Amino acid sequence: MNPVILVSDVVTRFGDNLVHDGISLKVQKGEIYGLLGGSGSGKSTLLREMIMLQRPQAGEISVLGHDLMSLGRKEAAWLQRQWGVLFQAGALYSSLTVAENIGIKLKEYAHLPKNILGEIVRMKIRMVGLPDYAAELYPAELSGGMIKRASLARALAMDPGLLFLDEPTSGLDPIGAEAFDKLILELREMLDLTVVMVTHDLDSIWTIVDRLAVLGDRKVIAEGSLEEVMRQPHPIVKQFFHGERGRIRSQHGK
DSSP: OOOOOEEEEEEEEEETTEEEEEEEEEEOOOOOEEEETTTTTTHHHHHHHHHTTSSEEEEEETTTTTEGGOOHOOOOOOOHTTTTEEEOOOOOOOOOHHHHHHHHHHHIIIIOOOHHHHHHHHHOOOOOTTOOGGOOGGGGGSHHHHHHHHHHHHHTTOOOOOOEEEEETTTTTTHHHHHHHHHHHHHHHHHHHHHEEEEOHHHHHHTTEEEEEETTTEEEEEEEEHHHHHHHHHHHHHHHSSHHHHHHHHHOOO
């Protein structure tokens, strides 16, 4: 089976700062794939490269069979409509209501009658577990958890097959984070999604991630299932999974 995402020997620099020095990984269809690493390891940078917001200096990235390094403008625009993105802080437009935020891409690309567009927006709002009245609220009127769900609804507006999540549970309390993880699992099954998520949340890693890559020393130092990654002797892996927090989570997961 061809991977949904293939990253091969990617090199990323910011001036003299080398962030990635030959990053390689594969994401298979239907899985929830985690990108894990310490601060500055280049997790979010790699995600931005996968969604064409940034270009690496060398290497190859293929998404849905398309080489991102050689796309023309029309092909790139089409490909970007095949995925949805939830950014870490939500990135909702503050001057638009929730409904307007969710419908913005539909309005631009789908050219639907207003009543049909409204029905789709309401369906997306309910799909992510928001109440109907949230449609008319502005981002400043939302709680942190509601912002995450509204942003997720916007990411799903065009019915993508691929979903990118940047620290989706950051800033949420444990109950809210657990509910959001459960929502991602439900949506993956309902919509046949492939999910790539940047996270450092050990609960998410233990409960919803199928496979993960650990970034460190400018490389992928481990990739595979949680059990496979935890067997790796690298100090960064030990720091994440065999430190105090990792031991507590491991004991709770048994």
